[in-house]
Amino acid sequence: MGRTSDAKERLMDSVLELIWTGSYGTTTIDQICEKAGVKKGSFYYFFESKSHLAAAAFDESWKVNRVKLDGIFSATLPPLDRLRRYCDYAYQFQSEIRQRYGKVLGCPQVSLGCEVCTQEDVLQQKIKQILEQKRKYIESAVRDAHAAGDIDAPDAEAKSKMIMAYYEGVLTQARIQNDVEVLRDAYLGVFAILGVRVCSIATAPAAKVQQLA
Amino acid sequence: MGRTSDAKERLMDSVLELIWTGSYGTTTIDQICEKAGVKKGSFYYFFESKSHLAAAAFDESWKVNRVKLDGIFSATLPPLDRLRRYCDYAYQFQSEIRQRYGKVLGCPQVSLGCEVCTQEDVLQQKIKQILEQKRKYIESAVRDAHAAGDIDAPDAEAKSKMIMAYYEGVLTQARIQNDVEVLRDAYLGVFAILGVRVCSIATAPAAKVQQLA
DNA sequence: CAATTAGTTTACCATACAGACAACTATACA
DNA sequence: TGTATAGTTGTCTGTATGGTAAACTAATTG
Numbered sequence: 001m002g003r004t005s006d007a008k009e010r011l012m013d014s015v016l017e018l019i020w021t022g023s024y025g026t027t028t029i030d031q032i033c034e035k036a037g038v039k040k041g042s043f044y045y046f047f048e049s050k051s052h053l054a055a056a057a058f059d060e061s062w063k064v065n066r067v068k069l070d071g072i073f074s075a076t077l078p079p080l081d082r083l084r085r086y087c088d089y090a091y092q093f094q095s096e097i098r099q100r101y102g103k104v105l106g107c108p109q110v111s112l113g114c115e116v117c118t119q120e121d122v123l124q125q126k127i128k129q130i131l132e133q134k135r136k137y138i139e140s141a142v143r144d145a146h147a148a149g150d151i152d153a154p155d156a157e158a159k160s161k162m163i164m165a166y167y168e169g170v171l172t173q174a175r176i177q178n179d180v181e182v183l184r185d186a187y188l189g190v191f192a193i194l195g196v197r198v199c200s201i202a203t204a205p206a207a208k209v210q211q212l213a
Numbered sequence: 214m215g216r217t218s219d220a221k222e223r224l225m226d227s228v229l230e231l232i233w234t235g236s237y238g239t240t241t242i243d244q245i246c247e248k249a250g251v252k253k254g255s256f257y258y259f260f261e262s263k264s265h266l267a268a269a270a271f272d273e274s275w276k277v278n279r280v281k282l283d284g285i286f287s288a289t290l291p292p293l294d295r296l297r298r299y300c301d302y303a304y305q306f307q308s309e310i311r312q313r314y315g316k317v318l319g320c321p322q323v324s325l326g327c328e329v330c331t332q333e334d335v336l337q338q339k340i341k342q343i344l345e346q347k348r349k350y351i352e353s354a355v356r357d358a359h360a361a362g363d364i365d366a367p368d369a370e371a372k373s374k375m376i377m378a379y380y381e382g383v384l385t386q387a388r389i390q391n392d393v394e395v396l397r398d399a400y401l402g403v404f405a406i407l408g409v410r411v412c413s414i415a416t417a418p419a420a421k422v423q424q425l426a
Numbered sequence: 427c428a429a430t431t432a433g434t435t436t437a438c439c440a441t442a443c444a445g446a447c448a449a450c451t452a453t454a455c456a
Numbered sequence: 457t458g459t460a461t462a463g464t465t466g467t468c469t470g471t472a473t474g475g476t477a478a479a480c481t482a483a484t485t486g
């Protein structure tokens with residue numbers, strides 16, 4: 001073997017940040033290289049194009065993200081708590097992002113997917129696949145909640161699609177409005193979709209929820 | 214006065230279509246001009262930049278769209294019917310778009326807003342303003358529904374924000390998935406958020422709805 | 427320590443792009 | 457019918473961009 005390098009990782013980190021804080025279309029290969037501290041020749045040594053880099057970067061990033069979601073959606077937790085935690089996570093995470101970048105950036109997959117869906121097919125397929133996997137967490141929480149008698153949701157898939165649309169929708173609104181506060185009560189929308197009545201007093205993260213009569 | 218021209222309108226039409234079918238970042242002034250059948254010199258005669266053109270185009274387009282929404286949200290209709298019509302409209306409209314362009318394109322304002330929010334401030338303000346006006350339709354329908362006793366929603370603004378996030382979220386999913394079918398039952402999510410129980414049999418556009426006990 | 431593999435660097439090319447400008451032309455209307 | 461006004465056209469410039477290729481360097485291993 002020859003020498004080793006982390007240039008590939010640096011390129012992936014850079015493209016993720018540039019796309020997220022800006023957009024796919026306006027981030028150039030030169031910018032990516034400069035941010036990563038990598039010469040363009042090396043870029044083309046590792047990746048054949050911007051879209052290939054982006055696809056690889058989102059793939060890699062998803063592997064990390066998945067671990068976090070595995071924790072949030074742990075099967076040891078009551079199913080509705082999992083969804084509640086997922087909403088709280090969005091608020092906390094976007095607040096940190098706001099601190100770091102001065103802007104609320106929302107969901108990288110949706111932003112990119114929405115931007116490139118008519119143009120970059122390989123990348124788009126990758127995004128769709130990641131989003132579908134994300135939805136599965138919601139689906140199984142809904143199914144478990146139904147099985148536990150917490151909610152009445154015989155069609156977990158349909159419900160999970162509604163929740164997904166809402167959840168990602170709120171994140172998108174947060175990005176567009178550049179405001180984290182729209183995320184604070186995101187769980188209310190999720191629980192409304194599920195027909196769960198929330199105790200109006202308990203708004204702390206571990207809010208108690210009651211089954212709808 | 215000298216001679217008149219519709220080049221300005223053609224430029225606005227072109228930029229709208231190019232952004233919607235593609236993205237803001239990848240549409241160039243040359244492309245816009247070519248599509249509009251206008252030379253670049255004329256472009257700069259009418260607009261000082263791409264972002265100024267886009268802002269003007271979205272502004273103009275909103276004026277047309279508003280008339281349509283005024284009809285859908287007519288105060289003469291029962292408030293929940295208005296929301297139902299709004300959902301049906303999304304499905305019908307996106308189906309037509311699908312026919313014409315071969316792709317589901319979703320909501321132009323959200324797609325653009327999501328893409329440029331960290332980069333183009335003037336344009337972003339315009340988008341935020343249009344989206345806020347769109348939300349007002351939902352808010353007043355919710356308020357009327359509450360007043361009529363159809364639903365229990367004392368905070369119409371909060372509910373309208375939830376519905377907005379969900380509605381635009383579904384449109385975004387439709388764009389990303391390139392699938393109109395996710396829009397077919399969009400009204401179910403809206404009504405779930407409002408705590409309305411929908412007759413499971415009546416799924417036709419004029420579905421009857423009942424107040425939640 | 428040679429040979430091989432892995433990664434880096436620099437220079438380069440063609441094209442696409444934003445933006446400017448001066449010369450030109452059509453139209454309204456006084 | 458002349459002239460101010462409105463709109464058009466072609467050309468030009470500098471730079472940013474994607475993409476290539478060849479020379480170079482560092483680690484690894486037999």
